[in-house]
Amino acid sequence: MSGKKLAIIATKGSLDWAYPPLILGSTAAALGYEVEIFCTFYGLQLLRKKLDLKVTSLGNPGMPMPMPMPVLLQALPGMQSMMTLMMKQKMKSKGVASLEELRELCIEAEVRLVACQMTVDLFDFDSSDFIDGIEYGGAATFFEFAGESDITLFV
Amino acid sequence: MADFDQELDASGLNCPLPILRAKKALAALSEGQVLHIIATDPGAVKDFEAFAKQTGNELVESREEGGKFHFLMKKH
Structure with a gap:
Protein backbone atom coordinates (compact mmCIF):
# COMPACT_ATOMS: atom_id res chain seq x y z
CA MET A 1 0.00 0.00 0.00
CA SER A 2 1.26 3.44 -0.78
CA GLY A 3 0.08 6.94 -1.37
CA LYS A 4 -2.42 7.16 1.47
CA LYS A 5 -2.38 10.24 3.65
CA LEU A 6 -3.44 10.97 7.21
CA ALA A 7 -3.87 14.48 8.59
CA ILE A 8 -4.32 15.00 12.32
CA ILE A 9 -5.07 18.18 14.25
CA ALA A 10 -3.73 17.92 17.80
CA THR A 11 -5.30 20.43 20.17
CA LYS A 12 -4.79 18.91 23.62
CA GLY A 13 -1.77 19.23 25.86
CA SER A 14 -2.35 16.72 28.62
CA LEU A 15 -0.46 13.46 29.05
CA ASP A 16 -3.44 11.26 28.17
CA TRP A 17 -4.60 13.32 25.19
CA SER A 57 -8.86 14.01 37.07
CA LEU A 58 -10.39 17.45 37.54
CA GLY A 59 -13.34 17.98 35.26
CA ASN A 60 -12.96 14.40 34.11
CA PRO A 61 -15.43 12.17 35.96
CA GLY A 62 -14.59 9.36 33.56
CA MET A 63 -11.09 8.82 34.89
CA PRO A 64 -10.85 5.53 36.78
CA MET A 65 -9.52 6.26 40.27
CA PRO A 66 -7.72 3.76 42.48
CA MET A 67 -9.98 4.94 45.34
CA PRO A 68 -13.02 7.23 45.51
CA MET A 69 -11.87 10.80 46.12
CA PRO A 70 -13.95 13.97 46.54
CA VAL A 71 -13.32 16.55 43.83
CA LEU A 72 -12.12 19.18 46.32
CA LEU A 73 -9.47 16.76 47.52
CA GLN A 74 -8.36 16.16 43.93
CA ALA A 75 -7.79 19.91 43.64
CA LEU A 76 -5.22 20.04 46.45
CA PRO A 77 -1.67 21.13 45.59
CA GLY A 78 0.51 18.27 44.50
CA MET A 79 -2.38 16.04 43.48
CA GLN A 80 -1.81 16.60 39.76
CA SER A 81 1.85 15.66 40.03
CA MET A 82 0.96 12.61 42.07
CA MET A 83 -1.66 11.48 39.57
CA THR A 84 0.75 12.04 36.71
CA LEU A 85 3.37 9.95 38.46
CA MET A 86 0.86 7.17 39.13
CA MET A 87 -0.34 7.23 35.52
CA LYS A 88 3.21 7.06 34.18
CA GLN A 89 4.04 4.15 36.47
CA LYS A 90 0.89 2.31 35.41
CA MET A 91 1.68 2.89 31.74
CA LYS A 92 5.20 1.61 32.20
CA SER A 93 4.02 -1.51 34.01
CA LYS A 94 1.57 -2.23 31.17
CA GLY A 95 4.18 -1.82 28.46
CA VAL A 96 2.65 1.36 27.05
CA ALA A 97 5.17 3.43 25.11
CA SER A 98 6.29 6.76 26.54
CA LEU A 99 5.35 9.92 24.66
CA GLU A 100 9.04 10.56 24.03
CA GLU A 101 9.38 7.15 22.36
CA LEU A 102 6.30 7.60 20.20
CA ARG A 103 7.36 11.07 19.12
CA GLU A 104 10.81 9.76 18.25
CA LEU A 105 9.20 7.01 16.16
CA CYS A 106 7.09 9.62 14.39
CA ILE A 107 10.15 11.70 13.59
CA GLU A 108 12.06 8.64 12.38
CA ALA A 109 9.16 7.76 10.11
CA GLU A 110 9.18 11.30 8.70
CA VAL A 111 5.82 12.31 10.10
CA ARG A 112 5.48 16.03 9.38
CA LEU A 113 5.01 17.98 12.58
CA VAL A 114 3.52 21.41 12.03
CA ALA A 115 3.20 24.13 14.67
CA CYS A 116 0.29 26.52 14.27
CA GLN A 117 1.98 29.89 13.86
CA MET A 118 -0.95 31.85 15.28
CA THR A 119 -0.94 29.96 18.59
CA VAL A 120 2.87 29.96 18.76
CA ASP A 121 2.62 33.77 18.72
CA LEU A 122 -0.41 33.82 21.02
CA PHE A 123 1.43 31.95 23.76
CA ASP A 124 4.72 33.78 23.14
CA PHE A 125 6.55 30.58 22.27
CA ASP A 126 9.88 30.79 20.54
CA SER A 127 11.19 28.30 17.98
CA SER A 128 13.88 27.43 20.56
CA ASP A 129 11.09 26.00 22.77
CA PHE A 130 10.39 23.34 20.18
CA ILE A 131 12.27 20.37 18.79
CA ASP A 132 14.19 20.81 15.56
CA GLY A 133 12.79 19.84 12.21
CA ILE A 134 9.21 21.02 12.69
CA GLU A 135 7.38 23.26 10.27
CA TYR A 136 5.28 26.34 10.94
CA GLY A 137 2.04 27.16 9.20
CA GLY A 138 -1.55 28.24 9.40
CA ALA A 139 -4.98 26.96 8.49
CA ALA A 140 -4.27 27.13 4.77
CA THR A 141 -1.12 25.05 5.30
CA PHE A 142 -3.22 22.42 7.02
CA PHE A 143 -5.71 22.27 4.19
CA GLU A 144 -2.98 21.95 1.61
CA PHE A 145 -2.20 18.52 3.07
CA ALA A 146 -5.62 17.66 4.54
CA GLY A 147 -7.34 18.35 1.23
CA GLU A 148 -5.43 15.49 -0.31
CA SER A 149 -5.71 13.20 2.71
CA ASP A 150 -7.69 9.98 2.95
CA ILE A 151 -8.24 10.44 6.68
CA THR A 152 -8.43 13.59 8.77
CA LEU A 153 -8.76 13.51 12.54
CA PHE A 154 -9.34 16.21 15.11
CA VAL A 155 -7.95 15.29 18.52
CA MET B 1 6.93 -23.71 13.91
CA ALA B 2 8.33 -23.08 10.50
CA ASP B 3 11.74 -21.61 9.89
CA PHE B 4 12.44 -17.97 10.38
CA ASP B 5 15.34 -15.62 9.74
CA GLN B 6 15.01 -13.28 12.68
CA GLU B 7 13.21 -13.12 15.99
CA LEU B 8 11.59 -10.15 17.67
CA ASP B 9 10.48 -10.49 21.27
CA ALA B 10 7.82 -7.86 21.89
CA SER B 11 6.61 -9.50 25.12
CA GLY B 12 5.27 -7.00 27.65
CA LEU B 13 4.89 -4.28 25.05
CA ASN B 14 1.50 -2.76 24.38
CA CYS B 15 -0.17 -1.26 21.31
CA PRO B 16 1.24 0.06 19.02
CA LEU B 17 4.79 -0.95 19.96
CA PRO B 18 4.72 -4.58 18.71
CA ILE B 19 3.66 -3.32 15.27
CA LEU B 20 6.18 -0.49 15.21
CA ARG B 21 9.04 -2.76 16.31
CA ALA B 22 8.02 -5.36 13.73
CA LYS B 23 7.95 -2.73 11.02
CA LYS B 24 11.49 -1.72 11.95
CA ALA B 25 12.72 -5.32 12.06
CA LEU B 26 11.14 -6.09 8.69
CA ALA B 27 12.88 -3.10 7.14
CA ALA B 28 16.21 -4.77 7.90
CA LEU B 29 15.20 -8.05 6.21
CA SER B 30 15.31 -8.90 2.53
CA GLU B 31 12.29 -9.91 0.50
CA GLY B 32 11.16 -13.44 1.27
CA GLN B 33 12.78 -13.56 4.68
CA VAL B 34 10.63 -14.38 7.70
CA LEU B 35 10.34 -12.53 10.99
CA HIS B 36 9.19 -14.40 14.08
CA ILE B 37 7.40 -12.04 16.46
CA ILE B 38 6.51 -12.94 20.04
CA ALA B 39 3.95 -10.74 21.80
CA THR B 40 1.80 -10.78 24.92
CA ASP B 41 -0.63 -8.01 23.90
CA PRO B 42 -3.88 -9.80 22.90
CA GLY B 43 -4.66 -6.89 20.58
CA ALA B 44 -1.63 -7.85 18.51
CA VAL B 45 -3.51 -10.78 16.95
CA LYS B 46 -5.91 -8.59 15.01
CA ASP B 47 -3.32 -5.85 14.59
CA PHE B 48 -0.81 -8.10 12.82
CA GLU B 49 -3.55 -9.36 10.48
CA ALA B 50 -4.38 -5.73 9.67
CA PHE B 51 -0.72 -4.84 9.33
CA ALA B 52 -0.14 -7.65 6.85
CA LYS B 53 -3.22 -6.71 4.83
CA GLN B 54 -2.17 -3.10 4.54
CA THR B 55 1.56 -3.48 3.98
CA GLY B 56 1.52 -6.48 1.63
CA ASN B 57 3.70 -8.57 3.93
CA GLU B 58 2.43 -12.10 4.44
CA LEU B 59 1.26 -13.33 7.83
CA VAL B 60 2.32 -16.97 7.42
CA GLU B 61 1.37 -18.09 10.89
CA SER B 62 -0.44 -16.73 13.94
CA ARG B 63 -0.89 -18.85 17.03
CA GLU B 64 -1.06 -18.78 20.80
CA GLU B 65 1.25 -20.89 22.89
CA GLY B 66 1.87 -20.78 26.61
CA GLY B 67 0.08 -17.45 27.04
CA LYS B 68 2.09 -15.80 24.29
CA PHE B 69 1.25 -14.95 20.73
CA HIS B 70 3.57 -16.04 17.95
CA PHE B 71 3.55 -14.60 14.46
CA LEU B 72 5.51 -15.42 11.35
CA MET B 73 5.65 -12.49 8.98
CA LYS B 74 7.17 -12.94 5.54
CA LYS B 75 8.55 -9.80 3.98
CA HIS B 76 7.20 -8.94 0.54
Missing part, protein backbone atom coordinates in the same frame (compact mmCIF):
# COMPACT_ATOMS: atom_id res chain seq x y z
CA ALA A 18 -1.14 13.46 23.70
CA TYR A 19 -1.31 9.73 23.04
CA PRO A 20 -3.91 9.47 20.24
CA PRO A 21 -2.13 11.73 17.73
CA LEU A 22 1.27 10.17 18.40
CA ILE A 23 0.01 6.57 18.41
CA LEU A 24 -2.05 7.00 15.27
CA GLY A 25 0.61 9.06 13.54
CA SER A 26 3.42 6.58 14.18
CA THR A 27 1.27 3.55 13.33
CA ALA A 28 -0.04 5.08 10.12
CA ALA A 29 3.52 5.88 9.10
CA ALA A 30 4.44 2.23 9.77
CA LEU A 31 1.60 1.19 7.49
CA GLY A 32 2.95 3.37 4.73
CA TYR A 33 0.84 6.47 5.18
CA GLU A 34 2.23 9.92 4.68
CA VAL A 35 1.31 11.71 7.92
CA GLU A 36 1.02 15.29 9.08
CA ILE A 37 0.21 16.32 12.64
CA PHE A 38 -0.88 19.94 12.88
CA CYS A 39 -0.41 21.13 16.47
CA THR A 40 -2.47 24.05 17.65
CA PHE A 41 -3.32 25.60 21.03
CA TYR A 42 -2.38 23.12 23.78
CA GLY A 43 -1.34 20.59 21.17
CA LEU A 44 1.83 22.66 20.81
CA GLN A 45 2.99 20.87 23.97
CA LEU A 46 3.63 17.83 21.77
CA LEU A 47 6.43 19.78 20.10
CA ARG A 48 8.19 21.08 23.22
CA LYS A 49 11.81 20.01 23.63
CA LYS A 50 11.01 18.54 27.02
CA LEU A 51 7.71 16.68 27.11
CA ASP A 52 6.50 17.49 30.59
CA LEU A 53 2.83 16.64 30.21
CA LYS A 54 0.50 16.06 33.12
CA VAL A 55 -2.76 14.27 33.67
CA THR A 56 -5.62 15.51 35.83
Whole structure:
Protein backbone atom coordinates (compact mmCIF):
# COMPACT_ATOMS: atom_id res chain seq x y z
CA MET A 1 0.00 0.00 0.00
CA SER A 2 1.26 3.44 -0.78
CA GLY A 3 0.08 6.94 -1.37
CA LYS A 4 -2.42 7.16 1.47
CA LYS A 5 -2.38 10.24 3.65
CA LEU A 6 -3.44 10.97 7.21
CA ALA A 7 -3.87 14.48 8.59
CA ILE A 8 -4.32 15.00 12.32
CA ILE A 9 -5.07 18.18 14.25
CA ALA A 10 -3.73 17.92 17.80
CA THR A 11 -5.30 20.43 20.17
CA LYS A 12 -4.79 18.91 23.62
CA GLY A 13 -1.77 19.23 25.86
CA SER A 14 -2.35 16.72 28.62
CA LEU A 15 -0.46 13.46 29.05
CA ASP A 16 -3.44 11.26 28.17
CA TRP A 17 -4.60 13.32 25.19
CA ALA A 18 -1.14 13.46 23.70
CA TYR A 19 -1.31 9.73 23.04
CA PRO A 20 -3.91 9.47 20.24
CA PRO A 21 -2.13 11.73 17.73
CA LEU A 22 1.27 10.17 18.40
CA ILE A 23 0.01 6.57 18.41
CA LEU A 24 -2.05 7.00 15.27
CA GLY A 25 0.61 9.06 13.54
CA SER A 26 3.42 6.58 14.18
CA THR A 27 1.27 3.55 13.33
CA ALA A 28 -0.04 5.08 10.12
CA ALA A 29 3.52 5.88 9.10
CA ALA A 30 4.44 2.23 9.77
CA LEU A 31 1.60 1.19 7.49
CA GLY A 32 2.95 3.37 4.73
CA TYR A 33 0.84 6.47 5.18
CA GLU A 34 2.23 9.92 4.68
CA VAL A 35 1.31 11.71 7.92
CA GLU A 36 1.02 15.29 9.08
CA ILE A 37 0.21 16.32 12.64
CA PHE A 38 -0.88 19.94 12.88
CA CYS A 39 -0.41 21.13 16.47
CA THR A 40 -2.47 24.05 17.65
CA PHE A 41 -3.32 25.60 21.03
CA TYR A 42 -2.38 23.12 23.78
CA GLY A 43 -1.34 20.59 21.17
CA LEU A 44 1.83 22.66 20.81
CA GLN A 45 2.99 20.87 23.97
CA LEU A 46 3.63 17.83 21.77
CA LEU A 47 6.43 19.78 20.10
CA ARG A 48 8.19 21.08 23.22
CA LYS A 49 11.81 20.01 23.63
CA LYS A 50 11.01 18.54 27.02
CA LEU A 51 7.71 16.68 27.11
CA ASP A 52 6.50 17.49 30.59
CA LEU A 53 2.83 16.64 30.21
CA LYS A 54 0.50 16.06 33.12
CA VAL A 55 -2.76 14.27 33.67
CA THR A 56 -5.62 15.51 35.83
CA SER A 57 -8.86 14.01 37.07
CA LEU A 58 -10.39 17.45 37.54
CA GLY A 59 -13.34 17.98 35.26
CA ASN A 60 -12.96 14.40 34.11
CA PRO A 61 -15.43 12.17 35.96
CA GLY A 62 -14.59 9.36 33.56
CA MET A 63 -11.09 8.82 34.89
CA PRO A 64 -10.85 5.53 36.78
CA MET A 65 -9.52 6.26 40.27
CA PRO A 66 -7.72 3.76 42.48
CA MET A 67 -9.98 4.94 45.34
CA PRO A 68 -13.02 7.23 45.51
CA MET A 69 -11.87 10.80 46.12
CA PRO A 70 -13.95 13.97 46.54
CA VAL A 71 -13.32 16.55 43.83
CA LEU A 72 -12.12 19.18 46.32
CA LEU A 73 -9.47 16.76 47.52
CA GLN A 74 -8.36 16.16 43.93
CA ALA A 75 -7.79 19.91 43.64
CA LEU A 76 -5.22 20.04 46.45
CA PRO A 77 -1.67 21.13 45.59
CA GLY A 78 0.51 18.27 44.50
CA MET A 79 -2.38 16.04 43.48
CA GLN A 80 -1.81 16.60 39.76
CA SER A 81 1.85 15.66 40.03
CA MET A 82 0.96 12.61 42.07
CA MET A 83 -1.66 11.48 39.57
CA THR A 84 0.75 12.04 36.71
CA LEU A 85 3.37 9.95 38.46
CA MET A 86 0.86 7.17 39.13
CA MET A 87 -0.34 7.23 35.52
CA LYS A 88 3.21 7.06 34.18
CA GLN A 89 4.04 4.15 36.47
CA LYS A 90 0.89 2.31 35.41
CA MET A 91 1.68 2.89 31.74
CA LYS A 92 5.20 1.61 32.20
CA SER A 93 4.02 -1.51 34.01
CA LYS A 94 1.57 -2.23 31.17
CA GLY A 95 4.18 -1.82 28.46
CA VAL A 96 2.65 1.36 27.05
CA ALA A 97 5.17 3.43 25.11
CA SER A 98 6.29 6.76 26.54
CA LEU A 99 5.35 9.92 24.66
CA GLU A 100 9.04 10.56 24.03
CA GLU A 101 9.38 7.15 22.36
CA LEU A 102 6.30 7.60 20.20
CA ARG A 103 7.36 11.07 19.12
CA GLU A 104 10.81 9.76 18.25
CA LEU A 105 9.20 7.01 16.16
CA CYS A 106 7.09 9.62 14.39
CA ILE A 107 10.15 11.70 13.59
CA GLU A 108 12.06 8.64 12.38
CA ALA A 109 9.16 7.76 10.11
CA GLU A 110 9.18 11.30 8.70
CA VAL A 111 5.82 12.31 10.10
CA ARG A 112 5.48 16.03 9.38
CA LEU A 113 5.01 17.98 12.58
CA VAL A 114 3.52 21.41 12.03
CA ALA A 115 3.20 24.13 14.67
CA CYS A 116 0.29 26.52 14.27
CA GLN A 117 1.98 29.89 13.86
CA MET A 118 -0.95 31.85 15.28
CA THR A 119 -0.94 29.96 18.59
CA VAL A 120 2.87 29.96 18.76
CA ASP A 121 2.62 33.77 18.72
CA LEU A 122 -0.41 33.82 21.02
CA PHE A 123 1.43 31.95 23.76
CA ASP A 124 4.72 33.78 23.14
CA PHE A 125 6.55 30.58 22.27
CA ASP A 126 9.88 30.79 20.54
CA SER A 127 11.19 28.30 17.98
CA SER A 128 13.88 27.43 20.56
CA ASP A 129 11.09 26.00 22.77
CA PHE A 130 10.39 23.34 20.18
CA ILE A 131 12.27 20.37 18.79
CA ASP A 132 14.19 20.81 15.56
CA GLY A 133 12.79 19.84 12.21
CA ILE A 134 9.21 21.02 12.69
CA GLU A 135 7.38 23.26 10.27
CA TYR A 136 5.28 26.34 10.94
CA GLY A 137 2.04 27.16 9.20
CA GLY A 138 -1.55 28.24 9.40
CA ALA A 139 -4.98 26.96 8.49
CA ALA A 140 -4.27 27.13 4.77
CA THR A 141 -1.12 25.05 5.30
CA PHE A 142 -3.22 22.42 7.02
CA PHE A 143 -5.71 22.27 4.19
CA GLU A 144 -2.98 21.95 1.61
CA PHE A 145 -2.20 18.52 3.07
CA ALA A 146 -5.62 17.66 4.54
CA GLY A 147 -7.34 18.35 1.23
CA GLU A 148 -5.43 15.49 -0.31
CA SER A 149 -5.71 13.20 2.71
CA ASP A 150 -7.69 9.98 2.95
CA ILE A 151 -8.24 10.44 6.68
CA THR A 152 -8.43 13.59 8.77
CA LEU A 153 -8.76 13.51 12.54
CA PHE A 154 -9.34 16.21 15.11
CA VAL A 155 -7.95 15.29 18.52
CA MET B 1 6.93 -23.71 13.91
CA ALA B 2 8.33 -23.08 10.50
CA ASP B 3 11.74 -21.61 9.89
CA PHE B 4 12.44 -17.97 10.38
CA ASP B 5 15.34 -15.62 9.74
CA GLN B 6 15.01 -13.28 12.68
CA GLU B 7 13.21 -13.12 15.99
CA LEU B 8 11.59 -10.15 17.67
CA ASP B 9 10.48 -10.49 21.27
CA ALA B 10 7.82 -7.86 21.89
CA SER B 11 6.61 -9.50 25.12
CA GLY B 12 5.27 -7.00 27.65
CA LEU B 13 4.89 -4.28 25.05
CA ASN B 14 1.50 -2.76 24.38
CA CYS B 15 -0.17 -1.26 21.31
CA PRO B 16 1.24 0.06 19.02
CA LEU B 17 4.79 -0.95 19.96
CA PRO B 18 4.72 -4.58 18.71
CA ILE B 19 3.66 -3.32 15.27
CA LEU B 20 6.18 -0.49 15.21
CA ARG B 21 9.04 -2.76 16.31
CA ALA B 22 8.02 -5.36 13.73
CA LYS B 23 7.95 -2.73 11.02
CA LYS B 24 11.49 -1.72 11.95
CA ALA B 25 12.72 -5.32 12.06
CA LEU B 26 11.14 -6.09 8.69
CA ALA B 27 12.88 -3.10 7.14
CA ALA B 28 16.21 -4.77 7.90
CA LEU B 29 15.20 -8.05 6.21
CA SER B 30 15.31 -8.90 2.53
CA GLU B 31 12.29 -9.91 0.50
CA GLY B 32 11.16 -13.44 1.27
CA GLN B 33 12.78 -13.56 4.68
CA VAL B 34 10.63 -14.38 7.70
CA LEU B 35 10.34 -12.53 10.99
CA HIS B 36 9.19 -14.40 14.08
CA ILE B 37 7.40 -12.04 16.46
CA ILE B 38 6.51 -12.94 20.04
CA ALA B 39 3.95 -10.74 21.80
CA THR B 40 1.80 -10.78 24.92
CA ASP B 41 -0.63 -8.01 23.90
CA PRO B 42 -3.88 -9.80 22.90
CA GLY B 43 -4.66 -6.89 20.58
CA ALA B 44 -1.63 -7.85 18.51
CA VAL B 45 -3.51 -10.78 16.95
CA LYS B 46 -5.91 -8.59 15.01
CA ASP B 47 -3.32 -5.85 14.59
CA PHE B 48 -0.81 -8.10 12.82
CA GLU B 49 -3.55 -9.36 10.48
CA ALA B 50 -4.38 -5.73 9.67
CA PHE B 51 -0.72 -4.84 9.33
CA ALA B 52 -0.14 -7.65 6.85
CA LYS B 53 -3.22 -6.71 4.83
CA GLN B 54 -2.17 -3.10 4.54
CA THR B 55 1.56 -3.48 3.98
CA GLY B 56 1.52 -6.48 1.63
CA ASN B 57 3.70 -8.57 3.93
CA GLU B 58 2.43 -12.10 4.44
CA LEU B 59 1.26 -13.33 7.83
CA VAL B 60 2.32 -16.97 7.42
CA GLU B 61 1.37 -18.09 10.89
CA SER B 62 -0.44 -16.73 13.94
CA ARG B 63 -0.89 -18.85 17.03
CA GLU B 64 -1.06 -18.78 20.80
CA GLU B 65 1.25 -20.89 22.89
CA GLY B 66 1.87 -20.78 26.61
CA GLY B 67 0.08 -17.45 27.04
CA LYS B 68 2.09 -15.80 24.29
CA PHE B 69 1.25 -14.95 20.73
CA HIS B 70 3.57 -16.04 17.95
CA PHE B 71 3.55 -14.60 14.46
CA LEU B 72 5.51 -15.42 11.35
CA MET B 73 5.65 -12.49 8.98
CA LYS B 74 7.17 -12.94 5.54
CA LYS B 75 8.55 -9.80 3.98
CA HIS B 76 7.20 -8.94 0.54
